[in-house]
Amino acid sequence: MAKISLTFPDQSQHEFDAGVTTLAVAKSIASSLAKKAVAGNLNGTLVDLDQPLNQDGDLQIITNTDPEGVLVLRDTAAFVLGAALKQLHPDLHFGEHKADDDGFYLDTDRADGQVAVSELPDIKKAMQKIISANQPVERKVVDKADLLKKFADDPYQTLLLNAMDAVQVHVYQLGDYTSFGSRALLKSLAPLKHVELLSVAGAYWQGKSSNPMLQRIYGTAFFKADELDADLKRRAEIKERDHRTIGRDLDIFFVDPEVGAGLPYWMPNGATIRRVIERYIIDKEVADGYEHVYTPVLANLNLYKTSGHWAHYREDMFPPMDMGDGEFLELRPMNCPSHIQIYNHHNRSYRELPVRIAELGMMHRYEKSGALSGLQRVREMTLNDGHTFLAPEQIQSEFKRVLRLMMDVYDDFNITDYTFRLSYRDPANTEKYFDDDEMWNKSQAMLKGAMDDLGLDYYEAEGEAAFYGPKLDVQTKTALGNDETMSTIQLDFMMPEKFQLTYVGADGKDHRPVMMHRGIVGTMERFIAYLMEIYKGAFPTWLAPVQVEIIPVNLDLHTEYAQELQKQLASQGIRVKVDLRNEKMGYKIREAQTQKVPYTLVVGDEELRDQTVSVRRYGEKDANDEAIKMFTDMILDDIHNYSRTGSEKVNSNVETKLDK
RNA sequence: GCCACUUUAGCUCAGCAGGUAGAGCACCACCAUGGUAAGGUGGGGGUCGCCGGUUCAAAUCCGGCAAGUGGCUCCA
Numbered sequence: 001m002a003k004i005s006l007t008f009p010d011q012s013q014h015e016f017d018a019g020v021t022t023l024a025v026a027k028s029i030a031s032s033l034a035k036k037a038v039a040g041n042l043n044g045t046l047v048d049l050d051q052p053l054n055q056d057g058d059l060q061i062i063t064n065t066d067p068e069g070v071l072v073l074r075d076t077a078a079f080v081l082g083a084a085l086k087q088l089h090p091d092l093h094f095g096e097h098k099a100d101d102d103g104f105y106l107d108t109d110r111a112d113g114q115v116a117v118s119e120l121p122d123i124k125k126a127m128q129k130i131i132s133a134n135q136p137v138e139r140k141v142v143d144k145a146d147l148l149k150k151f152a153d154d155p156y157q158t159l160l161l162n163a164m165d166a167v168q169v170h171v172y173q174l175g176d177y178t179s180f181g182s183r184a185l186l187k188s189l190a191p192l193k194h195v196e197l198l199s200v201a202g203a204y205w206q207g208k209s210s211n212p213m214l215q216r217i218y219g220t221a222f223f224k225a226d227e228l229d230a231d232l233k234r235r236a237e238i239k240e241r242d243h244r245t246i247g248r249d250l251d252i253f254f255v256d257p258e259v260g261a262g263l264p265y266w267m268p269n270g271a272t273i274r275r276v277i278e279r280y281i282i283d284k285e286v287a288d289g290y291e292h293v294y295t296p297v298l299a300n301l302n303l304y305k306t307s308g309h310w311a312h313y314r315e316d317m318f319p320p321m322d323m324g325d326g327e328f329l330e331l332r333p334m335n336c337p338s339h340i341q342i343y344n345h346h347n348r349s350y351r352e353l354p355v356r357i358a359e360l361g362m363m364h365r366y367e368k369s370g371a372l373s374g375l376q377r378v379r380e381m382t383l384n385d386g387h388t389f390l391a392p393e394q395i396q397s398e399f400k401r402v403l404r405l406m407m408d409v410y411d412d413f414n415i416t417d418y419t420f421r422l423s424y425r426d427p428a429n430t431e432k433y434f435d436d437d438e439m440w441n442k443s444q445a446m447l448k449g450a451m452d453d454l455g456l457d458y459y460e461a462e463g464e465a466a467f468y469g470p471k472l473d474v475q476t477k478t479a480l481g482n483d484e485t486m487s488t489i490q491l492d493f494m495m496p497e498k499f500q501l502t503y504v505g506a507d508g509k510d511h512r513p514v515m516m517h518r519g520i521v522g523t524m525e526r527f528i529a530y531l532m533e534i535y536k537g538a539f540p541t542w543l544a545p546v547q548v549e550i551i552p553v554n555l556d557l558h559t560e561y562a563q564e565l566q567k568q569l570a571s572q573g574i575r576v577k578v579d580l581r582n583e584k585m586g587y588k589i590r591e592a593q594t595q596k597v598p599y600t601l602v603v604g605d606e607e608l609r610d611q612t613v614s615v616r617r618y619g620e621k622d623a624n625d626e627a628i629k630m631f632t633d634m635i636l637d638d639i640h641n642y643s644r645t646g647s648e649k650v651n652s653n654v655e656t657k658l659d660k
Numbered sequence: 661g662c663c664a665c666u667u668u669a670g671c672u673c674a675g676c677a678g679g680u681a682g683a684g685c686a687c688c689a690c691c692a693u694g695g696u697a698a699g700g701u702g703g704g705g706g707u708c709g710c711c712g713g714u715u716c717a718a719a720u721c722c723g724g725c726a727a728g729u730g731g732c733u734c735c736a
Binding site: 116201203204208209210212215216249261315334365368372377464484485487519523527554557584589590605606614621622623 | 664665671692693696697699726727729730731732733
């Protein structure tokens with residue numbers, strides 16, 4: 001009998017009869033391993049436990065504690081979901097399915113109305129029936145031609161099959177339900193005990209908005225009950241971190257749909273946070289060589305025709321205002337053309353470069369209604385925008401300089417959870433972008449080169465570039481787990497060309513500068529939404545709308561002292577309030593805590609006598625008596641340090657590389 | 661923009677076999693009130709998202725529109 005040689009993860013090699021199964025291999029190692037085994041990984045491909053192995057290679061036994069094992073479980077759950085739906089609705093069509101870290105989904109389509117959330121409990125019951133019956137799932141290899149006949153009335157399965165090269169296809173079958181395209185499934189349905197169906201949502205067939213929309217059913221599955229419980233709890237707690245919840249509870253912002261969707265109002269609390277950040281970032285940038293300006297939010301449409309926005313970005317722009325005399329005014333969607341006007345207002349010498357123009361620039365973009373979300377996606381936003389005009393040989397050092405500034409700022413906000421993304425144009429869809437292959441190749445290579453030189457980790461994404469050039473994006477995640485861009489550095493050879501920008505070189509001749517677009521804290525809206533989520537609403541002292549809440553024990557006896565304290569603290573720039581409402585002390589303390597005020601000061605007889613304050617920090621149960629001066633020094637220190645506990649930079653790994 | 665669902669007091673929600681509205685919190689008033697997370701009593705507040713239809717009668721049923729939520733597409 002033919003033999004095959006399998007290499008285990010410990011690099012040991014073992015001979016087996018060809019046709020041996022992963023389960024048999026597992027048994028040969030240890031019976032306990034065989035019990036835990038859910039699939040095999042042969043040369044990087046998942047295989048079923050009972051699938052005959054006929055080639056040499058690296059074999060890893062995937063168990064129910066491996067992340068890949070959970071994927072097998074979820075793929076199996078998606079399969080059972082399909083089988084259950086097939087029982088309930090024999091005429092249902094199926095799209096694609098997937099299992100990942102977050103759960104699994106299965107796309108469906110029904111002519112007489114899509115599957116609704118209200119049907120999920122019944123569907124789950126049907127799944128449980130299938131699971132407890134635990135009939136074996138049949139795995140077989142069938143001719144594609146036969147399968148096409150079987151799926152003749154299902155357009156999506158037919159398309160998927162036709163897209164496959166193979167003549168034969170691996171399928172899984174249970175009763176009337178046949179499915180293909182799973183990586184591997186469990187041998188038995190018995191471990192599928194902890195499954196939950198979560199939600200339904202529309203999803204375009206194959207992710208193209210020109211295609212019909214299917215209904216996607218989301219679910220998740222775990223091997224253990226407590227893992228499922230923990231995951232469901234995590235999903236429920238997302239709401240507490242969601243910036244829309246915090247924004248309402250802490251009275252930070254609101255959106256009034258009657259006045260305008262996507263047009264947020266900043267309440268005094270939110271405005272305070274925003275003002276502190278705006279002052280901070282302007283100071284930071286001025287210190288770094290930026291010149292801050294103000295430019296109009298309205299401009300003649302011709303400006304955006306010249307810039308290329310009208311040609312490439314029109315769908316995201318508000319319609320122009322017809323002024324009736326041949327003039328059309330446009331709400332600006334980006335600030336770059338405005339800063340170009342600033343650059344162009346004078347003749348520029350090579351001695352001035354790099355010229356760094358910055359602005360907290362308000363912009364308007366007509367976002368699709370379905371994309372709007374709190375402060376994260378809005379139609380009016382203020383970008384911490386900056387444009388550097390530089391000579392080509394300055395690109396590398398300026399790029400590093402922007403990154404350095406970015407990391408400095410991230411340190412001050414204690415931001416550590418992000419990834420770098422190099423965003424290129426989509427080579428398959430070049431008409432979306434400014435048409436100059438050489439420019440794209442050159443600038444994309446330059447950005448990548450800069451990141452490689454610095455030795456920074458990044459991933460590359462085609463189709464994510466701006467229409468005028470490639471970018472380095474800093475990607476973060478929202479509470480809901482969606483990716484979003486916070487900061488960005490963009491290289492642009494196009495606009496200087498379009499606007500015929502020049503500087504006079506050492507040779508006395510005109511030269512073309514390069515533009516670098518960059519946003520550090522991104523838009524005020526998105527940035528503050530992000531901060532609300534990472535801080536869970538408990539803003540560090542330097543950002544907190546109210547930094548100190550003073551509560552007198554007795555209104556008759558201690559009001560005067562409380563107000564005197566307030567005056568003292570306020571005179572040093574501390575944001576302080578006294579709670580003089582006719583309520584009990586416990587009530588006021590509770591409110592100061594739920595409003596997440598960093599410091600609550602209770603003052604009564606003792607404090608008045610000793611000229612002290614009783615200090616309770618947010619989130620702590622205990623209070624300490626401190627002399628007024630001691631408290632004041634401490635809180636001022638807290639504010640000036642951006643509330644950092646240690647002197648250590650949180651992004652030192654990146655900063656070390658920038659220092660080299 | 662698309663699919664599904666949702667929209668009742670400032671907030672969270674109940675009411676929905678059709679007979680013109682309720683709770684808790686918040687707000688206001690009065691009483692009480694001295695030590696680290698909710699004192700008591702009373703009161704005010706809603707053309708039930710908007711427009712239309714069915715009906716003797718619509719918060720409730722039907723249709724359209726708008727907004728919100730979860731996703732998809734798009735994106736700072």
